[in-house]
Amino acid sequence: MNKLPVVWNKKVNPVDYPGFTKRKVKPITWEDLENQFHTIALRHLKIEKIDSSSTQSFPKCRVVNIKETLDLYTKIYDFGRVIAPMWSFIVAENFREVVDEIARRKLYISNIVGYVPTCIPSSLYWAEYKPPLEVHEYLLEKLGHRFIGWENGEQDGRYVAGYAKMFCPAPLTRRQAYKYFMEYFHRLCNDLQNYLVSQSTLTFPHYFAHMGNHRLLGAEIGARLCVPLLFAFLRGAGKQYGILWFCDISLWNHWGYFDPDREENVEFKEKNHRYMAGPTAGLSLSLLRRLWYLGVMYDCVMIGLGEKGHLSHKKTTIRAIKGEPRKVPALTAIGKLQLEGMNWVRRHPNRGTMYTPIALILDFYTGWTPPRHYYPWGGEPYMVWGNMPYQKGDHQIDLFFREIFPGYENCSYYRDERGILTPTPYGDIFDVLLSNVPDFVLNRYNAVVMLGEIHLKGDVLEKIRKFVEAGGSLVVFANQLQEDADDLLGIRLLKSTRECDHAILTSENLVLREPTYTMHKMKIIDANINVLAITRHREPLVTCKKHTSDGEVLVFAADYGLSDRLAFKKPIFNECERPLPSPYQILEHVRALLLPWLRNFNLIKIIGPPIQFLTSVTEDPTRLLVTLCNNDVLPWFGYIRIKRAKIARAVNWMTDKSLQGGSYISIKVPPHDIVILELHADRPIVRFKEE
């Protein structure tokens, strides 16, 4: 019988990270959150202009109906305890009264919204505003830990879409590109008192965490970027830097936003962009629902749903308030969804920790973004940092993600919502870390895949060596090797390359035809090494060294595991409703050996058509949670099996009904729906890692 996998099952606890007490701006802690999961209850405080002819920079204004609004959103309807207001309330003449009332009710203020570079603050809306120190200090004094921070919202997207290319000259190196990126964010964070909450829409949360002035990391999810991909970055950043994370679900896609309060879609025009708002515009309700539950199971500490629209502006209902019937706005579909989700969370408090045993390590300066995204929509494909063309290593990252999140690159380019959520044929089990990850974080993982323009040398090599000695496994590509590491790899590079067009899988003696690729010649120096693939001339293509620690090291000789650049008749353009070809191809032998190897790290086996699934581990080694998210138009029928054990009992958390246990359970997930299951194995299926 195989040994039980040793897995990490603890939530990120910022307080436990080295240097926490010395940090000037401390990440929000579980204690700050009162050990609770939170939801954003309210975003728009009602502000009335009193005198627009004011000689000051802002029109004179005040927040009206404070108590009534807070009552409506946090008491009559309990949408949560977090207020994420538009920034303009800080210039209201009754600002202090608003803060006092929020403090009295022990509510939180987070994500103070609305910072947009270049826009005048007197608009009281999108604005390049700068909160005065006394305002910031008042929020801290009155709310204490319940003031989470000013919002750095969607700014990574804004930088890439609107500012990255303005640098002259464009960066020559990634280090320079990073410096440019940081210049933008230092400017922005300085304006916002260096006390921030990020809301990423691209793959840069690590850099915000690295700045040391962000208290909570977040992502705006929806049609901006493939959600499992975005979370792989967000979780990775949170775990690497010891900062908790949240998500805010946007109702928007490129063509408009979901507004269930309207009878039919209405068209709007803003600048040169036309968009729709209505019940069938923007993101579909079924997608919003899946995103909500996924956000919870992705270990978010807070979720926001939609920029507006929990309550109807048109319909009312009667609610008993303090025993008296009172007419109040009726719930919209969004409001109902949020209350349903919150109720579900209350019913299932022990949700464990998402199981992500595999770390994808990218170079610190990578600046990698998907080949196409929302910033700008329809923009030039294949760029990093918004101002550098992809190199081959970036294509490797892209093609790797196309395998683990098939179709992820289509997110926001199709009206049918494909690519926002994807199946996960190898499990949703990956976090993205950067090469400066500390040892103690890395050691929480079971395997590392090195991706992109990164080199195994110096500190990174030492870190990886210790990781493998402690039982971790490694996947590395020959072109990423820069120093001899014979003991670690079992091979040595011969520092020469050659072209190749085939591979032979040794276990089956199966010959695979490949597009032309460049292989790095390697010499085997460890007699016990397992050669998994060779050429016709018996040159090693893939080797596996099993260490005494149980860690395995796989080395792929093919340059990045990819073909050479493919010849296309036409240049690649980024077009709506059309796939985006890659100029490279992942090699068949790499796919055949690497991907099943990754799948082995799952604790469960899913038998059935491709589906998005993720697993959460708990404090009990026999108890798992499995989330199945069907993003297809057809119902999903399949089976779940726990590896190394039988299912003693199971509960469907969506219906709270028990399911028949056994070797496997059979499950149906309706189209565009999500099912979360609690599984109890008949014996322990994991052991837990300790620091």
Added chain:
Amino acid sequence: MTIISINRWLFTNFPIRRLTRILSEIGFNAIELAARDILKGSCKSLESLRKCLDMYGLEVSAINAVTSFVPYIHGSISSKIPWRREKFLRLLENIIEKMTILGCTRLIISPGRQAENYQTLDEAWRATVKSLRHLGKYAMQYHVEILLEPMPFRTPFIYSRNILRFINEVAQLNVHAAIDTGHVRLAGESLKSAMKNLGDLLRYVHLSNVRIEPGRPLLDEHRPLYDGSISPDEYKTLLSEIGDIPLAINIVTSEDPIICARKCLRLVRECHPIVS
């Protein structure tokens, strides 16, 4: 003698004393400095820089604020936020004052960008004109010329025709135009038409190359003159008609900068009737 200079930031790790000797040996008679370097430098360090340049017969062809300052991040003369715009103008004034220490009389700036919201094109235009008038007046006291250069991604004033209109509207004797060959090409203009548009108002030319290929992102790369989409023939056409307008090679490379500078200068000499 036509001024032929090269940008300082091509040689990032070279101490200035060594660099001046090298540039003089290669055949340059001037160097272009970034505005940020001037801001950082104390009066004393700028004086010693000037002495060093004098020793090798080099002058400072211009101070380039375009490379140093990105709209919003560092400031913009087109900003609608009054205090931000004024703060940026103070910074440019400071640079103008320091330029006198170096004996430099040209400051290169760019317009844009328009605010993301709540600023009409006309408002952006007015703010830019106002800033230019102010700077022009201020620079006049120090005998400094303001050179306005179109920048490809700092929308919307990215064409030579926009620059021409600005200069005509500002109507000050010391506000003129500069172009960068790479920027002109990125904006989709031909070098010839940009030159024709600006006519006598063109007082300074940056030489750089760009690679424009279908399916490849457009980037302000400042490639060496021999490595990009602008052909030697196009440089030849431009330079043969340019007279003795100061030229500044404005490039970056990951190769050896000295070899690169030599090759670029050779190309300019082959194309330019006076410099050769």
